[in-house]
Amino acid sequence: MSTTLFYLAIGIGLWLMGLHGLLATRQSIILVLAINIMSSGTFMVMVALATHSDPVDPVLQALVVTGLVVAVSATALALRLAASRRRRTEDDAT
Amino acid sequence: MPDAEWLFDGTLGILLLVLAGAALHARSLYAAVVMFIALGLMLALTWARLGAPDLALAEAAIGAGVTGALLFSTLYKAGMDRHKRATPNRIALLLPGLAFLLLLTAAWPLPEMHSPLPDQVMAHLKDSGVSHPVTAVLLNFRAWDTLLEVSVVLIALLGVRQLYPSHGEVPTPWPLMLAWGRLLAPLTVIVGGYLLWRGTDAPGGAFQAGTVLAAGGVALRLIGVLPPLGWHQWPVRLLVLAGVLVFVAVAALTAWLGQGWLHYPTGSSKVLILLIELMATASIATTLTLLVVGEKRELRP
Known part of the structure; x- marks a missing residue:
């Protein structure tokens, strides 16, 4: 088994771990973590494939850089949504 | 062994x-x-x-x-x-195993395939104005992606502003933070600037540099050196919008006067790429700082 295949397997494992977290919990912060873990798994598959080709595939790597920045923006929005939903339910309760 | x-x-x-x-x-x-x-x-x-x-x-x-x-x-x-802790059951362990095998068989033949893209990038690298292939792809060959990415960061900030505004107040810093914050902030400027400049011919670039600068901004805000930042301050607004505005301006100018949308004229690509990267760095640094430390309360729910 080559390095590429090993990291492909780890990437798939991370993705599934994230999916499991997404289905197993209802705590909003953990859901955000789970989605981030899923995206890390996807990135790992892409980077492992980029490393495999010779020369190293710069297009795949650039796509992952783009993906990282988009992921952090989405995380920021999701976390604020989670926090504001919680505050709204508290406001309704009082 | x-x-x-x-x-x-x-x-x-x-x-x-x-x-x-x-x-x-x-x-x-x-x-x-x-x-x-x-x-x-x-x-x-x-x-x-x-x-x-x-x-x-x-x-x-x-x-x-x-x-x-x-x-x-x-x-x-x-x-x-x-x-709340989830209660695991047996099917919940069996299904991921099946899914793992299925995905692995799907991914198994992927490394055998060869994409023509890396060779094409290498062949055109000298026309791109930069010598690092990843930067060339990000800001020249696939600049469209990067333009949309900068827009996504902006949209995330606008989306966050529509929700409940954050407190804006920061916790009282502890002594070590106060002592180190002032020392770390100038270092982030040096490291960020270096990453940005080296990005043309080595790993690094606008996103990495912008994030490092944002870290400096957050540290300064947490120790109370920076005043509360907010969308209502025009320099902040200008910095946040600068990246997208300059990028769109370059794209529009190349479309009207040059050979096409984001098709840089030969010779001036390096200058244009550096200009876009500089503005994108400023935008990303400001936007991320705002996203992390939040704004002064300006809207009341």
């Missing part, structure tokens, strides 16, 4: 999966966030191992740094610390 490389790969792989599991199943949210940050650092190490230094830099700064700060600030502001 396995050789050292396999030992390293195996340890890294197991650590990644264990940390991911620990982040999802930690008893307290605080522990979950700490595990997630550790996972981000291990991922950065993995990217470096897989020969992607650009990604390692970006992951260390963005994935582990900014995401961790965002998670902690959400925990602090919302004060959530309850975590």
Whole structure:
């Protein structure tokens, strides 16, 4: 088994771990973590494939850089949504 | 006796999966966030191992740094610390195993395929104005993607502003933070500037540099050196919009006067790429700082 295949397997494992977290919990912060873990798994598959080709595939790597920045923006929005939903339910309760 | 490389790969792989599991199943949210940050650092190490230094830099700064700060600030502001534990059952363990095998058989033949793209990038690298292939792809060959990405960051900030505004007040800093903050902030400017400048011919670039600068901004805000920042201040607004505006202006000018949308004229590509990168760095640094430390309360719900 080559390095590429090993990291492909780890990437798939991370993705599934994230999916499991997404289905197993209802705590909003953990859901955000789970989605981030899923995206890390996807990135790992892409980077492992980029490393495999010779020369190293710069297009795949650039796509992952783009993906990282988009992921952090989405995380920021999701976390604020989670926090504001919680505050709204508290406001309704009082 | 396995050789050292396999030992390293195996340890890294197991650590990644264990940390991911620990982040999802930690008893307290605080522990979950700490595990997630550790996972981000291990991922950065993995990217470096897989020969992607650009990604390692970006992951260390963005994935582990900014995401961790965002998670902690959400925990602090919302004060959530309850975590319902899931009850595992047997089918829940069987299904992932099946899914893993299915996905692995799908991914197995992927490394056999060869994409013509790397050779094309290498063939046109000298026309792109920069000598680092990843930067060339990001800001020349696939500049459209990067333009949309800068827009996504802007849209995320606008979306966050529509929701409940954050407190804007920051916790009282502890003495070590006060002492180190002033020392770290100038260092982030040096490191950020270096990453930006080196990005043309070595790993680095606008996103990594912007994130490092944002870290400096957040540190300064937390020790109270920077006043509360907000959308109502025109310099902040200008900095946030600068990246998208300059990028769109360059794109429109090349479309009207040149050969096409984001098709830089030969000779001036390096200048244009540096201009776009500089503005994008400023925008990303300001936007991420705003996203993490929040704004002064200006709208009342």
